[in-house]
Amino acid sequence: MAQKPSIPKGTRDFSSAEVAKRDYIINSIKSNFKRFGFQPIETPSFEKSSTLLGKYGEEGDRLIFKILNSGDFLKKANDEDLSNKNSAKISASIAEKALKYDLTVPFARYVVQHQHELVFPFKRYQVQPVWRADRPQKGRFREFVQCDADVIGSDSLWQEVDFIQLYDQVFNGLKLEGVTIKLNNRKILSGFAEVIGEQDKLIDFTVALDKLDKIGEQGVKDEMLEKGISAEALQKIQPIFSFSGSFNEKIKQLKSILSSSEIGLKGIEELEFLNDALSNYQFQSSQLDLDVTLARGLNYYTGAIFEIAAPSQVKLGSIGGGGRYDDLTGIFGLKNMSGVGISFGLDRIYLVLEELDLFPETLKNTTDLLCLNFGYEESKYMMLAINKLRSAGVNVELYPDQAKFKKQMQYAEKRQINHVLIAGESEMAEDKFSLKNLVTGEQTNYTLDQLVQIFTS
Amino acid sequence: MAQKPSIPKGTRDFSSAEVAKRDYIINSIKSNFKRFGFQPIETPSFEKSSTLLGKYGEEGDRLIFKILNSGDFLKKANDEDLSNKNSAKISASIAEKALKYDLTVPFARYVVQHQHELVFPFKRYQVQPVWRADRPQKGRFREFVQCDADVIGSDSLWQEVDFIQLYDQVFNGLKLEGVTIKLNNRKILSGFAEVIGEQDKLIDFTVALDKLDKIGEQGVKDEMLEKGISAEALQKIQPIFSFSGSFNEKIKQLKSILSSSEIGLKGIEELEFLNDALSNYQFQSSQLDLDVTLARGLNYYTGAIFEIAAPSQVKLGSIGGGGRYDDLTGIFGLKNMSGVGISFGLDRIYLVLEELDLFPETLKNTTDLLCLNFGYEESKYMMLAINKLRSAGVNVELYPDQAKFKKQMQYAEKRQINHVLIAGESEMAEDKFSLKNLVTGEQTNYTLDQLVQIFTS
Numbered sequence: 001m002a003q004k005p006s007i008p009k010g011t012r013d014f015s016s017a018e019v020a021k022r023d024y025i026i027n028s029i030k031s032n033f034k035r036f037g038f039q040p041i042e043t044p045s046f047e048k049s050s051t052l053l054g055k056y057g058e059e060g061d062r063l064i065f066k067i068l069n070s071g072d073f074l075k076k077a078n079d080e081d082l083s084n085k086n087s088a089k090i091s092a093s094i095a096e097k098a099l100k101y102d103l104t105v106p107f108a109r110y111v112v113q114h115q116h117e118l119v120f121p122f123k124r125y126q127v128q129p130v131w132r133a134d135r136p137q138k139g140r141f142r143e144f145v146q147c148d149a150d151v152i153g154s155d156s157l158w159q160e161v162d163f164i165q166l167y168d169q170v171f172n173g174l175k176l177e178g179v180t181i182k183l184n185n186r187k188i189l190s191g192f193a194e195v196i197g198e199q200d201k202l203i204d205f206t207v208a209l210d211k212l213d214k215i216g217e218q219g220v221k222d223e224m225l226e227k228g229i230s231a232e233a234l235q236k237i238q239p240i241f242s243f244s245g246s247f248n249e250k251i252k253q254l255k256s257i258l259s260s261s262e263i264g265l266k267g268i269e270e271l272e273f274l275n276d277a278l279s280n281y282q283f284q285s286s287q288l289d290l291d292v293t294l295a296r297g298l299n300y301y302t303g304a305i306f307e308i309a310a311p312s313q314v315k316l317g318s319i320g321g322g323g324r325y326d327d328l329t330g331i332f333g334l335k336n337m338s339g340v341g342i343s344f345g346l347d348r349i350y351l352v353l354e355e356l357d358l359f360p361e362t363l364k365n366t367t368d369l370l371c372l373n374f375g376y377e378e379s380k381y382m383m384l385a386i387n388k389l390r391s392a393g394v395n396v397e398l399y400p401d402q403a404k405f406k407k408q409m410q411y412a413e414k415r416q417i418n419h420v421l422i423a424g425e426s427e428m429a430e431d432k433f434s435l436k437n438l439v440t441g442e443q444t445n446y447t448l449d450q451l452v453q454i455f456t457s
Numbered sequence: 458m459a460q461k462p463s464i465p466k467g468t469r470d471f472s473s474a475e476v477a478k479r480d481y482i483i484n485s486i487k488s489n490f491k492r493f494g495f496q497p498i499e500t501p502s503f504e505k506s507s508t509l510l511g512k513y514g515e516e517g518d519r520l521i522f523k524i525l526n527s528g529d530f531l532k533k534a535n536d537e538d539l540s541n542k543n544s545a546k547i548s549a550s551i552a553e554k555a556l557k558y559d560l561t562v563p564f565a566r567y568v569v570q571h572q573h574e575l576v577f578p579f580k581r582y583q584v585q586p587v588w589r590a591d592r593p594q595k596g597r598f599r600e601f602v603q604c605d606a607d608v609i610g611s612d613s614l615w616q617e618v619d620f621i622q623l624y625d626q627v628f629n630g631l632k633l634e635g636v637t638i639k640l641n642n643r644k645i646l647s648g649f650a651e652v653i654g655e656q657d658k659l660i661d662f663t664v665a666l667d668k669l670d671k672i673g674e675q676g677v678k679d680e681m682l683e684k685g686i687s688a689e690a691l692q693k694i695q696p697i698f699s700f701s702g703s704f705n706e707k708i709k710q711l712k713s714i715l716s717s718s719e720i721g722l723k724g725i726e727e728l729e730f731l732n733d734a735l736s737n738y739q740f741q742s743s744q745l746d747l748d749v750t751l752a753r754g755l756n757y758y759t760g761a762i763f764e765i766a767a768p769s770q771v772k773l774g775s776i777g778g779g780g781r782y783d784d785l786t787g788i789f790g791l792k793n794m795s796g797v798g799i800s801f802g803l804d805r806i807y808l809v810l811e812e813l814d815l816f817p818e819t820l821k822n823t824t825d826l827l828c829l830n831f832g833y834e835e836s837k838y839m840m841l842a843i844n845k846l847r848s849a850g851v852n853v854e855l856y857p858d859q860a861k862f863k864k865q866m867q868y869a870e871k872r873q874i875n876h877v878l879i880a881g882e883s884e885m886a887e888d889k890f891s892l893k894n895l896v897t898g899e900q901t902n903y904t905l906d907q908l909v910q911i912f913t914s
Contacts, residue, residue, distance in 0.1 A: 005508060005566040005789045008554050011501035013567055015574070016581070019497040035847045037824045037854025040476040044468035044600055045502065045556075045586060051462060068523040068552050070590040074542040082539065085531040095525050097465050099502075109462040110470055117472070119871040121857055124473070129502060133527040143501055156857035158836060169847070277837060281844060332462045367494045379615060380734060387738060390492045390626070397494025400578055400613035414576040 010142030028173040033125040043106040049098045066095035099131040112332035120153035150341030171285040178311030179286035184294035191264020196233035210295040302326040319348040370412045373399040394455040467599030485630040490582040500563040506555045523552035556588040569789035577610035607798030628742040635768030636743035641751035648721020653690035667752040759783040776805040827869045828878045830856040851912045
């Protein structure tokens with residue numbers, strides 16, 4: 001019996017229309033990456049399990065897809081784990097490869113492995129799929145493409161300046177207006193913890209603060225109190241719950257709150273650098289917003305933290321993020337390489353462009369011209385036009401069968417091809433081709449040279 | 458201890474230079490696919506194991522990478538297989554997903570699953586990685602990209618005409634001359650078997666004949682005799698061992714050999730159709746060659762068979778292939794869909810272009826201009842130029858650190874950036890920028906508008 005075909009949950013087939021839209025976003029991101037001096041690299045879809053495991057926490061390890069060893073894999077399996085049916089342990093001996101979980105750890109591995117071939121500061125971008133055994137849900141998939149750009153090997157803040165502009169340029173290229181580039185700095189968060197005398201509770205403090213959007217001021221305070229942060233401490237940072245005003249006004253408030261914290265003041269200095277360095281830059285599609293509650297995987301970031309919010313009329317989480325980290329390659333033995341990077345959320349951006357109807361209409365018209373098939377001699381004559389038009393860069397196809405006129409026209413319509421070319425006895429006698437515009441209904445006879453001109457001008 | 462990083466055998470990291478070269482080939486193939494009316498689709502990296510297993514023979518099943526089920530996979534495992542340590546059987550219950558082995562079976566699955574959304578004849582292309590647990594060796598990898606185009610749902614020979622032209626156009630685009638497009642037809646091979654009265658030995662016959670290049674006439678005959686084909690039978694097809702002349706001369710000989718075979722004559726008719734339909738086409742980079750010994754996975758093809766040979770000065774096997782098949786989607790329950798398709802061997806084409814030094818020099822120059830960093834004020838001034846040039850489509854980067862002049866120049870050199878922009882006190886006073894061409898050594902001061910003109914004209 002034939003199988004009823006389907007695909008694994010959390011994975012997707014992409015139709016031609018979907019590929020065209022995805023490529024439109026990806027190409028816009030890639031061309032901006034290049035414009036800012038980033039170069040592409042690619043790493044394998046799977047890494048050695050030992051490269052990935054232990055890098056994403058316990059939860060991450062569980063979500064990594066492991067690849068079964070080839071051949072007689074049970075021969076190498078640990079007997080005790082096997083008889084205990086210990087799934088968690090046995091996979092170490094029967095699955096020595098794993099699909100990559102993100103682009104960051106493989107990138108760190110790449111930099112360390114190829115450090116002697118690379119030119120530092122090393123600016124790379126990477127647009128590749130990653131895999132996570134997450135529970136699939138709306139907008140969350142088991143296979144999805146990540147779009148990352150990072151610079152490694154320099155702690156210059158000019159890179160943060162570049163990344164902020166890069167975000168703006170990408171969204172500008174996609175004609176997506178109303179994006180907010182939220183900016184914070186880990187040192188500001190450390191400063192808050194220092195000021196309230198709770199440096200040891202930095203993580204609890206920021207995890208709670210990060211939820212301000214969702215649970216509100218009282219929710220955050222309740223959580224902080226619960227974690228043992230005193231009411232008196234909270235009083236000291238009360239202003240950050242109602243932080244508002246321009247970038248400069250916010251900086252002024254921060255200077256007052258953090259006046260006693262060395263690290264906090266360093267964070268302010270970095271924010272001021274970015275603000276001043278960007279003072280000549282005209283933001284086009286987005287606005288920069290200083291958001292002192294922004295934390296994003298705090299353990300990871302050491303300086304700037306970015307998060308991109310979709311235009312407010314679209315109800316969606318962040319469509320990108322990133323920040324400065326100081327020791328990414330340390331896990332593979334290369335110390336003291338400061339890095340900073342950003343990421344674009346392809347699937348989320350897709351949803352935003354779809355909802356706001358921002359995909360160009362022209363993405364639909366993939367084939368420019370369909371040549372109708374009226375028989376062998378007619379098609380052979382048609383091939384003269386087809387070859388010449390293709391050589392001129394026009395996307396052309398011949399309907400393969402001598403089907404009824406109506407059927408061929410329906411094919412053009414369904415495929416959203418806007419022009420058909422017709423050549424029967426009379427056109428052939430005149431050495432011409434009849435071009436029908438399916439949008440306007442107009443039909444005119446042209447010579448081959450005229451046709452080429454029409455489609456290439 | 459830090460791990461010494463490496464990647465699984467048979468996989469590859471691609472440097473920026475390699476990605477640029479691979480993209481050059483892929484983009485040339487894709488743009489020609491589009492020019493011929495093919496549309497892209499994408500399928501997931503992994504399929505349900507049941508979709509893939511049993512489709513590639515026993516050897517193929519062994520070479521499919523299986524993905525371990527998530528969570529407590531041993532709970533679902535078959536106890537008997539587990540205690541017998543039967544690796545081959547147990548994988549069915551602990552690995553329900555598998556990485557795709559080629560693009561063809563997932564394509565067949567796609568067509569059947571989405572048949573009601575598709576417009577037939579359905580012309581699709583697909584450029585995606587596939588995975589095989591093959592023993593890695595020179596030019597053979599465990600992860601590699603396949604580039605396929607197929608039409609499904611029509612048996613018109615105009616599609617074969619298109620594919621032959623498509624091959625020529627792709628190699629033409631890559632400036633690769635001297636390629637041979639070998640053409641045969643399964644019906645010719647069936648005709649030979651019929652003429653010698655050995656229809657039941659068709660497979661043995663063609664497997665032996667396919668080796669003519671490698672083991673010579675006597676070797677092929679020895680193998681055929683060994684398989685029970687009579688010396689008398691071989692006498693009848695003696696001419697095919699020294700088949701030569703033009704396409705038409707070969708057709709003439711075939712007509713004589715196959716005069717008594719209905720299917721053989723049908724094959725000749727199809728070959729003649731292609732030859733006549735192509736008579737107005739000017740081959741540019743390749744030549745068409747009728748090769749009656751060409752078989753390629755005979756079980757699969759039912760009509761035309763293509764194979765692409767690299768230019769003879771490069772010692773490499775085929776760099777592409779394809780053919781007509783009649784029941785690809787039958788395995789998933791959709792009968793009577795004739796299809797025809799071709800494939801390009803990306804890795805092999807890469808080796809050929811590398812060996813013949815055919816990659817464009819310009820692939821190396823990815824960033825157009827490096828702006829030197831002489832300090833904060835200078836860099837802020839430089840950003841005016843950087844923003845304007847990027848908006849004009851120029852790839853520009855600022856050296857992030859205020860490093861020594863020599864170090865910044867070395868960075869430009871190593872990155873193969875041909876121009877640097879310099880702005881110190883004197884340039885700033887004049888509202889100009891000093892552009893140094895690292896190839897010619899020339900250095901001139903320009904206004905910002907002049908700079909934009911230089912890089913965009």
